[in-house]
Amino acid sequence: MSMMKPTRKLLFVLCPMLVLGFIYYSAGKLHLHMWGQKTQPVEEAILTVGRAVYDKQGFLLKLDGKLPQDLFYKYGNMSKGTCKPGYASAKMASIYPKFAKLAPMFLDQNFRRLGKIRDYLPPFGIKTQEKLIADILAATKNYGLSPHLDSLSCKRCIIVGNGGVLANKSLGSRIDDYHVVVRLNGAPVSGFEKDVGSKTTMRITYPEGAFQKLQLYEKDSLFVLSAFKPHDFKWLLQMVFKEKPRGMEGFWKSIALYVPREASDMRILNPYFIQEAAFQFIGLPLNNGLMGKGNIPTLGTVAITMALHNCDEVAVAGFGYDMNDPHSALHYYETVKMAAIKESWTHNISKEKEFLRKLVKAKVITDLTYGI
Numbered sequence: 580m581s582m583m584k585p586t587r588k589l590l591f592v593l594c595p596m597l598v599l600g601f602i603y604y605s606a607g608k609l610h611l612h613m614w615g616q617k618t619q620p621v622e623e624a625i626l627t628v629g630r631a632v633y634d635k636q637g638f639l640l641k642l643d644g645k646l647p648q649d650l651f652y653k654y655g656n657m658s659k660g661t662c663k664p665g666y667a668s669a670k671m672a673s674i675y676p677k678f679a680k681l682a683p684m685f686l687d688q689n690f691r692r693l694g695k696i697r698d699y700l701p702p703f704g705i706k707t708q709e710k711l712i713a714d715i716l717a718a719t720k721n722y723g724l725s726p727h728l729d730s731l732s733c734k735r736c737i738i739v740g741n742g743g744v745l746a747n748k749s750l751g752s753r754i755d756d757y758h759v760v761v762r763l764n765g766a767p768v769s770g771f772e773k774d775v776g777s778k779t780t781m782r783i784t785y786p787e788g789a790f791q792k793l794q795l796y797e798k799d800s801l802f803v804l805s806a807f808k809p810h811d812f813k814w815l816l817q818m819v820f821k822e823k824p825r826g827m828e829g830f831w832k833s834i835a836l837y838v839p840r841e842a843s844d845m846r847i848l849n850p851y852f853i854q855e856a857a858f859q860f861i862g863l864p865l866n867n868g869l870m871g872k873g874n875i876p877t878l879g880t881v882a883i884t885m886a887l888h889n890c891d892e893v894a895v896a897g898f899g900y901d902m903n904d905p906h907s908a909l910h911y912y913e914t915v916k917m918a919a920i921k922e923s924w925t926h927n928i929s930k931e932k933e934f935l936r937k938l939v940k941a942k943v944i945t946d947l948t949y950g951i
């Protein structure tokens with residue numbers, strides 16, 4: 580007995596040390612201060628690192644626009660208005676340490692090697708669509724923005740949403756100053772240039788959202804598919820080869836039957852941005868990796884996610900709805916009022932807004948219209 584006691588004591592000390600050591604090891608240099616505090620509500624802080632506290636999604640709980648010391652050395656003395664190389668992803672990583680800048684904007688011929696999207700069906704990946712995608716990419720032959728934009732050492736991007744908050748603010752020339760102007764679905768430019776600008780680097784869309792009036796397509800822009808369903812890849816293949824789609828099954832409303840752009844101006848948005856926005860940034864239900872109730876991010880948030888990975892600075896305009904004012908305009912280009920917005924089955928607007936607010940609060944992105 581007298582021999583057992585010290586051994587048992589040793590075991591009692593050793594076991595927790597091994598466990599803690601393992602946690603320490605697996606969490607990198609994490610300090611789990613709050614280990615054992617069982618009263619912590621799940622929705623709130625679950626982990627502290629040093630003195631920092633993180634929320635359930637892995638975002639710093641106390642956000643502000645200040646630069647951490649390493650970024651302050653890098654950007655602090657740059658003159659105002661200078662493009663800051665790597666700023667958006669570095670600031671993102673400072674509030675969300677899991678962020679890794681690894682996802683290319685568009686699929687290219689190496690798409691089968693992108694491990695994160697290989698095992699998911701659309702919209703979160705490419706599984707079952709590999710052949711169609713390969714055929715599309717063989718025809719488009721181009722997988723970047725443009726030689727000029729791809730060569731810039733610092734790119735500023737703006738995602739222009741379709742919100743009524745854009746109306747009558749005369750932001751057009753400020754929007755046109757960005758290197759990359761991203762527009763979504765059928766948000767028009769013609770007739771609204773004063774407020775929304777006239778430059779379109781790319782328009783991201785899907786079959787039901789694409790312009791059906793041919794004159795609305797901008798000449799010098801990329802036509803980018805964000806695929807939400809398997810049918811969407813087949814549709815893009817038809818658009819690439821100028822074949823008229825037969826039948827509408829698989830689509831939830833009428834679709835564009837012809838896209839007046841050359842194959843070389845068409846791209847496939849990397850589906851990783853849908854997956855990352857849904858499951859990592861916003862925290863929507865995984866649903867076994869399948870599309871389900873409230874687990875699809877809106878196209879605007881998908882575009883912001885793309886920009887965090889591929890742009891040095893990111894801004895948005897025309898995002899956010901004024902839910903408190905049923906008489907305010909829903910879109911900048913039509914007279915539909917806020918009151919017309921319906922509860923969505925696919926999206927979770929309120930959870931998504933929580934995520935976007937974090938980005939704005941921490942100055943990862945700049946919101947030109949203050950709607951988020």
Ligand SMILES: *[C@@H]1O[C@H](CO)[C@@H](O)[C@H](O)[C@H]1NC(C)=O
Binds near residue numbers: 652653656657
């Ligand atoms: C900012 O200041 C640091 C040290 O004071 C200097 O090394 C760096 O070159 C400066 N950067 C710019 C862009 O002026």
Ligand SMILES: *[C@@H]1O[C@H](CO)[C@@H](O)[C@H](O)[C@H]1NC(C)=O
Binds near residue numbers: 743
């Ligand atoms: C913008 O201004 C015009 C002209 O004053 C007005 O008719 C229109 O309703 C305004 N749009 C919005 C969305 O406020």
Ligand SMILES: *[C@@H]1O[C@H](CO)[C@@H](O)[C@H](O)[C@H]1NC(C)=O
Binds near residue numbers: 874926930
């Ligand atoms: C959105 O998320 C909240 C919190 O997780 C949940 O209560 C709500 O039911 C979700 N809404 C939809 C439309 O899925």
